Amino acid sequence: MVDTVNQKKKISLPFKKKTIAKEQLSRGEKIFNAVNTFFFLLFTFVCAYPFYYIFINTISDNKLSAAGKILFLPKGIHFENYLKIFEIPNISSAFTISIARTLIGTALTVLCCAFLGFMMTQTKMTGRKFVYRFFVTTMYVSAGTIPVYILFTQLGLLDNFLVYIIPGMVSAYNMVLVKTYCESSIPASLQESAEIDGAGILTVFFKVVLPLMVPILATLAIFTAVGQWNNFMDTVLYVTREDLHTLQYVLYRYLTQATALANEVNSGNMAADQIAANAQTAQSVKLTVTMCVVLPIFAIYPFFQRFFVKGITIGAVKG
Known part of the structure; x- marks a missing residue:
């Protein structure tokens, strides 16, 4: 009986805590x-x-x-360099146009490319392979500037705000990223379950698939927003109305004028009082314009950065 009690006491005794020494790093x-x-x-x-x-x-x-x-x-x-920027004519309207085209263009591009990429994963879709290959072909073949200009003229997009939005709503590259993401990260069983419950294709996309696309959507948003914000060639080619000029184009013209003014100063074609009045140099204008262009992208990138790496990695696994 005594042995049994002693055994129980031995069993109930707590184990001694082993002190684990910290691993020492080698040289x-x-x-x-x-x-x-x-x-x-x-x-x-x-x-x-x-x-x-x-x-x-x-x-x-x-x-x-x-x-x-x-x-x-x-x-x-x-801070006179930045104050000079705000004195540029039409700078406020140009800033508004750039923000509007960036927000609207990014939202519509992300939505259209997400839906198109999702549809390319639907095996029941008639002609799916042909449509997919047709879009991919546009990544390698382009009509050129003149045919595009004629097309925009016939569509009434010249001197129209929509010229900033409609041409970029569909991107074959973005579509490939979304298609690959859907195939590798979203189980097909989710769509099958929703369809069994009576959901249509639009319901499946907006209520089931779209909420699961956040990483790739953030990636597309970064690509599109940077492209929309920095682009000014469409303004040069298709827009003559000053109230539709973008910030990039206005700053580009300002930079060109400042460079021309600096050349006149260096060539001695300006009077002494004009040179004294021109406190800015060509380099100061270039650097100030660069900061004005880059700062908005710096402001929004941290909010999307945590999704960017995951989205672009998953979307680039296969095409």
Whole structure:
């Protein structure tokens, strides 16, 4: 009886906690971590410094900036370069047009490409392979500028805000990304279950598939938004109305005028009072325009970055 009690006591005794010593890194591992950290810090500096350089030169004395004396710290800080940008004629309307085309164009492009890519996964669709190959062919074959101009003329898109929206609503590349994402990440059983419950193709797309496409949709949104915001060639080719000019085109004209003015200064064709009145240099205008163009993209990219890598990786597995 005593032995039985002793056995129970032995069983009920708590196990001794084993102290696990922290693993010591070897000398080679420490050297590797140090070199790795140094490399990534250097890489970060190489990526970030050009933007920092541009910014400090836009707020520094223009003469010092033109002489190449602003490298790490700003000197003679002022914000006249940015104030000059806001004095450009039609700059407010151009900014509004650029924002409108970016928001509307991005939303419609993402929606159309998402639906088209989803439809390319439907095996029941008649002529699906032909349609898919037809769209992919457009990635390699283009009609050219003149036929496109004639087509836009017949469609009434010249001097029309829709010329910024309609031509880019469908992209074969974006369609391929969505198609691949649907095939690799969204189980077909979800659509089958919805169809058994009586859901149609539009219900399946908007209520079942679309909410699961967030990573690839964010990727498409980044691609499209950057393209819409930076594009100004469509303004050059198809738009003559000043109230439809985009911010990129207005800044491009401003940069061209500033460069021409700087050439006149260098050639001695301007009077001394005109030269004194022209505080800006060609380089200060270029750098300020660059910052105005890049800042909006910097502002929105962090909100989409966490989806970007996953979306583009999954969408690029196969075509």
